[in-house]
Amino acid sequence: MTIRRHMESSGQSGCITVIGSFVTDLVITSAEFVKEGETILGDSFHQYPGGKGVNQAVAAARLGGRVSMIGKLGNDAFGRQQVETMEANGVNHEHVLFTDEAPSGVGNPQIDSHGRNRIVVIPGANMTFTSAEVEELRSVIAGSDIIVLQLEIPIDTVYAAIRIAHDLGRTVILNPAPAAVVSQAYAPMVDWLVPNQHEAELLTGVEVNDVGSAREAATILSAAGYRNILITLGEQGAYLRAVDGTETVSEAFRMEQVVDTVAAGDSYIGALAYGLSNGWEPARCMRYASAASALAVTRPGAIPSLPSRDEVDEFLRSRCAD
Template identity: 40%
Template sequence: MTMQGKITVIGSTNVDITIRLSRLPEKGETISGGDYYQAFGGKGANQAVAAARCGAEVSLITCLGNDHYTTLLIESFINHNIQTRYVFVEETSFTGTAVIMTDKTGNNYIGVAGGANEALTPEKIEKALPAIVDADIVLLQFEIPEATVRYVLDACSRLGKKVIFNIAPACVIEDSYFAKLYMVVVNETEAEMLTGVKIDAPSGVEKAAEVFLANGTPYAIITLGERGVYVAGKEERFFVDGIKVDAVDTTGAGDVFCGSLAVACTQGMPVKKAVEFANAAAALSVTRLGAQPSAPRKEEILDLLAKQGLHF
């Protein structure tokens, strides 16, 4: 399988500070004895790294703060062969920071201070339009200002670009924007928040996906953690089963899924194949610590798929 294609990712960059505990604390409780590690994250940066590790040509539009992380982050992007021309630096802000607590099974709590991500304005996107024009697929998330998200969606619609929109964290957006997308990707919690449909059974997942389709989205993809993925399109609906692995950290799994999905889509793969590829990438990622460090290479993904009897 040849892995290439031009993807422009628009989104956040964070520094992830993680403490791994024996279990997650209750309200008001302090738990000692955890392991500490620090890695780079942010939904935009995570998805860009995931796509780049799959062999795609990736441009990242993001905003960093003016601090000691700036040079380190840019060096990391360059080392992943990510185009940094539109990595902006906000002189008066700090780089976005996420504080993560995770337990031994990979469940987590996450709090984010947006910092310079809040300065990724429509004006900056206007300067970065050449990267959007050049893209085969645009990959978009929240963790950046809502006005910027709307500007990107309008610009991509005007330019005829395919957009994969990972609506995370969940944020209400006008129904009219869904018709401007190629794919919506959300997890169960986000699907419930955005559709108002309780997802407590397979029928709930299906009903939630139908809400997105009714608003004009060609494909609605709902990730279900270890249970797999549900996909609804105008002419097809199917589940992709989860791949059993020993999870140690689920942080960034959704981002790995999205980045890998975008790469597969640039190859013109059928949607089911693309989702199977992304599902395998996400499964591999949860067996490792950290959001960006956990993103697998394409060879690893193809090897896992082959072990499942799926050949690409």
């Protein structure tokens, strides 16, 4: 139900390979979101390396995971900064590709005084990452235990990675974000589908706003062939329908101050992958991921907000003491 290979018996954590995007975040904060035709003065500007793929890779690595990243960057300053970030966080980047055809991806998160965000992404080099290039990296996938994917690279490249990982018997985690329709032909090849409420609604047509509607959506996704369906519900926690039909509901941790929700979902995915790589049971993985996500929203930025293992462990100890 978790990892298909033999790390549990060896006592060693599994290898996680994240295949996905790089997006440097150019973050603007203001009291309120700008309206159509309006010009306002903002409060601050920051530049952070990010992108769903590398966010999830760094999230897992900071928790102690053995993580490699596969994706594509432009030959530019943003690309060099992404490499420096991976090196600083212990993410193996030897299989990251570079191109002169397009610049590295950038995004423009806009954050209001309540910590809410709106994000525009220019994918750049991410969208030049081809399925043929994934095929050339088959040996990297073969040397991994868990493959983590999102949808900020071409969908055909995602499908190729799913197919290769499934054929090799590796555990596939798919975070269908940004929200998009995914071919049901690949559903049986996905071991863990992890959408948020909006993504689950797009995939099923069910308006997901609580555990009951999450159960309804998960039933549809299970019938489509997905094995474990874990739907995150923001402040309401998360709902899991496992491959054996069992259900797990995990509560969210309440935080007094929310600074920035950017990368909260990526923190959750990275922590989930880390827990699964250790052979943890789903309930433990979900609680750990919820803690990591809760800590992430108390800090600005994407990668800068991602917590370390010591921080998550201390947070869980303090909450248990309460």
